[in-house]
Amino acid sequence: MxxxxxxxxPSTGPSAKRRAIHPFMxxxxxxxxxxxxxxxxxxxxxxxxxxxxxxxxxPGSITxxxxxxxxxxxxxxxxxxxxxxxxIYVGYGLVSGHFRQALLPLTPAGVWRDFRxxxxxxxxxxxxxxxxxxxxxxxGVILLLTLAVLSGLAIWKPVQLHPLTALLGGYDTARIVxxxxxxxxxxxxxxxIALVILVPRTLPPMIVGGSxxxxxxxxPEARP
Numbered sequence: 553m554x555x556x557x558x559x560x561x562p563s564t565g566p567s568a569k570r571r572a573i574h575p576f577m578x579x580x581x582x583x584x585x586x587x588x589x590x591x592x593x594x595x596x597x598x599x600x601x602x603x604x605x606x607x608x609x610x611p612g613s614i615t616x617x618x619x620x621x622x623x624x625x626x627x628x629x630x631x632x633x634x635x636x637x638x639x640i641y642v643g644y645g646l647v648s649g650h651f652r653q654a655l656l657p658l659t660p661a662g663v664w665r666d667f668r669x670x671x672x673x674x675x676x677x678x679x680x681x682x683x684x685x686x687x688x689x690x691x692g693v694i695l696l697l698t699l700a701v702l703s704g705l706a707i708w709k710p711v712q713l714h715p716l717t718a719l720l721g722g723y724d725t726a727r728i729v730x731x732x733x734x735x736x737x738x739x740x741x742x743x744x745i746a747l748v749i750l751v752p753r754t755l756p757p758m759i760v761g762g763s764x765x766x767x768x769x770x771x772p773e774a775r776p
Contacts, residue, residue: 570765573679573757578650581641582758588637589737591616591630596734598623605731628708635701642694658687679757679764686747693740696733703730 574582594616601609602620617623645651662684669675670685682690706717706726720726748755756762 570763573762573764575648575650576761577644577648578641579758579761581637581644584637585634585641588630588634589741591626592634593734593738595623595626595630599627600731605727631701631704634697638697638701654682655687655691658684658691663688679754679762689740689743693737696736696740700730700733700737703727703733706730 594614597610598612598615598617599620601612601615602623615623617626645654666675666684670683675683675685702716703720703726706713706720707723707730710717710723710726717723717726720729
């Protein structure tokens with residue numbers, strides 16, 4: 553006997569159950585979504601400039617497409633990529649249980665608790681675990697993406713998809729809904745990138761994957 557003792561901690565022992573931080577399918581669809589969304593937003597800004605809703609335009613240097621027809625081509629190509637990739641992501645999330653593990657539970661009390669902790673800079677960041685505020689943001693951006701696609705279709709085919717266009721308040725209102733959904737998505741991008749800058753260790757697992765001991769679904773409580 554060497555006198556060596558083995559850890560009995562289930563989260564650190566040699567037989568501890570491990571889980572992927574970000575499964576391959578989540579990483580793949582994440583980066584495809586990011587590329588498609590950037591193309592959609594930048595080409596959408598060029599389309600907006602051709603017929604502004606509000607009294608401002610976007611600088612040409614941050615738009616995509618060069619001119620209206622080119623921007624429309626980019627926009628629709630990126631839209632179909634986004635829709636196809638989004639369906640794959642949602643299907644995987646439902647079948648694999650990823651949504652249940654990553655986005656639930658989501659309660660007002662949990663969001664308020666983690667929001668206050670974030671303001672006080674006391675919110676823990678566990679790799680592969682989303683706090684309640686992050687869960688709310690991810691659910692919100694999924695809903696915004698759905699709204700952006702539906703309102704975009706209503707603008708694209710207002711006659712053929714008249715019931716959808718009417719549901720959104722008509723063509724002009726659908727354009728405003730589409731613009732606001734896009735603005736919300738851009739806002740999510742800004743917050744998302746800011747969080748990565750503040751907590752850079754969360755980026756590598758989204759690129760190369762990795763695993764951590766599976767200690768259950770609960771995040772540690774915010775530090776006092």
